[in-house]
Amino acid sequence: MAEHRRRAVVLVSGGLDSATVLAMAHSQGFELYALSFEYGQRHAFELEAARRVCKAIKVNRHVVFRLDLRAFGGSALTADIPVPKDRSHEEMVSGIPPTYVPARNTIFLSIALGWAETLQAFDLFLGVNAIDYSGYPDCRGEFIDAFASVANLATKAGVEGSGTWKIHVPLISSTKSEIIKTGTALGVDYSLTHSCYDPDSRGRSCGRCDSCQLRLKGFAEAGLRDPLEYVSR
């Protein structure tokens, strides 16, 4: 049993999508290195969820990397700007909302790349999705492809040819209900996850922000009940 398993770095936010991607990477036989970020987000519930998700799937290592994006501000998720509520699906999928965090996925992928190079893990997994999403530019396939080019030019491994970086975004073209069905088939326990942008002090989801609405709609369309507790749903 000395066979060397391929290592993967998986970005785990604590949300539904990344929990599903982690299970997908696991099912493909990768040795899992999970990376989460404490970046000055509004609440700690999502990091607690990330820890639960990583523990449930027994990742090889889980690093919570600290960097304080509040140093710059500019987003409803890191500064004192209200989170939009009760938007229609059309409003949600048109335009870029105030919950956009400037360059967030670029920053997260860059740091993941640094870790991945020290691990010689050439597979990065990211739970971005360009269907039932909030219009963030750094959740689109064009961005991912461009970042993969950067990765191969930026690193010793890429330049010396000892490895070629692949950025896996297996959910990029899935609807939320498809994601939930995939994860459920793989045994993901969605009660461990957290998606709400604006939970109450006990961590209960608001049910009204874009993230809650997309999640609830996904469960409804999948014919499943979301196990999370909601203030209103």
Next chain:
Amino acid sequence: MAEHRRRAVVLVSGGLDSATVLAMAHSQGFELYALSFEYGQRHAFELEAARRVCKAIKVNRHVVFRLDLRAFGGSALTADIPVPKDRSHEEMVSGIPPTYVPARNTIFLSIALGWAETLQAFDLFLGVNAIDYSGYPDCRGEFIDAFASVANLATKAGVEGSGTWKIHVPLISSTKSEIIKTGTALGVDYSLTHSCYDPDSRGRSCGRCDSCQLRLKGFAEAGLRDPLEYVSR
């Protein structure tokens, strides 16, 4: 005098190259936002130098962003790996040395991009150089071009068309002596800078690491004397 000056984010390490780039951006009339990183590097002298350089040129704001790359290790600059000394110029410019920090410039540029977007500063300045350098893959023009593509795909500004990111690397094709001559002409006080990878406890430069050797050679070729104090030169 209500004219709006264009803003630039300039990465300032405290070294000779970035001090020169800061002076170049200043001479082009940009309103300057300087960004340095406390990333777990071996010593604090370069950050002190960065503060001195920014103060001398009166930048609008200087942010020292903290992120601890020691969480991952893998480099002589962030882990307990020896810094190479007394290498020949041929050794220095062939291959990637152990002072390479995985994905460092990708990480730094990503964070600069996040700040720049909140500032609506579409000009980023970086003191990379692909001539008298240590063979780092993320100091080459191909990498910079690829990162600019990422920047324009990753950001709200890039996607909505409110701005196009430009990454200025004015020193990319300069020799060290040309850099020193340019900076000297612009009034850069190189006694404020710090380049050594392995200074003594008083901050004196070793004179033997790649960075010191490239610096000393540059001053010699420029016909100038390096104002720094060296243990040996």
